[in-house]
Amino acid sequence: MTIGGWIFMTLSVSFVTILCGWCFYRVLSLPEEEVPQPVQDFHSA
């Protein structure tokens, strides 16, 4: 395999892996989503 081949393979695979990892890190480190609370019955305790 030529040096060019190694460079293209390493850069391409690293780019997509890092981009994907960064995106999921951002998504998973966001604060918990707000879950709407059920409406309380007016007369319940």
Added chain:
Amino acid sequence: MAQPKQEWGTRLGVILAVSGSAVGLGNFLRFPGNAAQNGGGAFMIPYFCALLLLGIPIGWAEWTIGRYGGRKGFHSAPGVMGVIGRGAAARYLGVLGVLIPLVVYFYYVIIEAWCLGYTYYYLTQGGLGIDSSQAVADQVKASTGFFTSFTGQAANGSLFQGRHAGVFVFWLVTFALNVYYVYRGLSKGIEEFCKWAMPAMAVCGILVLIRVLTLGTPDPGHPEQNVVSGLAFMWNPDFASLGNFKTWLAAAGQIFFSLSVGFGVIINYASYMKRKDDVVLSGLTASATNEFFEVALGGMITLTAAIVFLGEPLTRANTGGTFSTGFFAVPVVFAHMPAGRFFGAIWFFMLFLAAITSSLSMLQPAKAFFEEALGIGRGPSTALLTVVCLAGNLFVLYFSQGLVALDTLDFWVGSFMIFIVAAAQIIYFGWVFGMERGMAEAHEGAHMRIPRVYRFIIKYVSPLYLIVVFVGFCLQAVPGYVRTVLGDAARGIPPDHDAQLAWLVIVAVMAGLFAVTVVGSRRWRARGLDLDGLRGPDDQVRAA
């Protein structure tokens, strides 16, 4: 009767569902062959250009359009496009956004059934019966023969009587699974399925990747057939190919079809998001996930393994297209690979998961369209969809000779029309909806900003890029397909009967969807919905 409002359960769920829709057989089977034929490593230059200038911006536009349309009470492409494009013309153009996933489903679920069938053969019968003591060329011939017989290519109707009628069982299982998960709805069906299927697919892919990268030089008699030479076949750059327009066309086509933009699915999925749900980071994450599966797994596994066991001449001859790579070459690889039965089963199961996460997404747009245009509930819409899809599937299963019918549907609907929808979306977004308004809408609730340069890219570069690629694509491929349908008297080529029937199917489905749109438009107007997008963004839906 008011229908319960459908929405996604979690932000990760919608991302995995869109990623699942995008990751399909093309990631593992089409991409490596495409790259190797078009400059190897150098192919990645036009490929990443297309990703940054075409795939990601059109994806962002589609996510934004979908969420905006959802806020106006629409979940199908005709409704959403009518709002964004402000009028009936855009609404009727949006019919293609329902037609594409529906018609692609007609044949895609059958390819999915093949993958399930191959998984079954590897699990229970140790593979496809390829004799690894024969010459490798004969093994490829045996593998090709098995596929041809399994898919009923000898004659129309052969699947209904041949020894491979068992393919019906795999098709029925696949079909039932799809209908079941779509019937369960967004969060309990599609989202739940994708939440385990996507990680399972990644695990299967990584397991096969590790196996392939540790193969070394399995045959001492052929020291040139090793892992490094396999990687070299895929990645060694040929810079001369960059001067060839075909390379740029192939790269743009690969990105475009792989990301599922212009397919009508992202619009539908995004329409169930809430106003403050992020679309920018979500869109980028879905695209990045697709790229990971395509480049880091697809780009490392298939051709590397093929070179190791088949050698370069046979790999070149048998890895040009999706089917030849996946169903001719790869089974021979597993026949030689240590523990090949196990890895073959994992590989085809991974392809099955990739296919089913995509096919699920193809049903949802039509289901949503029937519900909102005809005012029917989940049960009747699923029943109607099931009948239409059964008819479509049986058509493709019966007219299986040479897979001409399947190929015709795939080209005209699964390729040609996608360009039209994507071009319409990006032009409506940048030029009719308006760039400033579009960006403001995209950034509502966004967890990252779209770089400013993308205003210019979305308005000018992406549409122009798309049109150039579309013209190139038409010049390259359309004449051949037109000849198949109409024949060519000068060259003595008769019209192909199956291709003509496939066209009839397309026209019939399109006519049906247009009729439903006419009914739906009246209904939406009567309900007071802003179907021409003439009111402000904060206009509240006045549900009847």
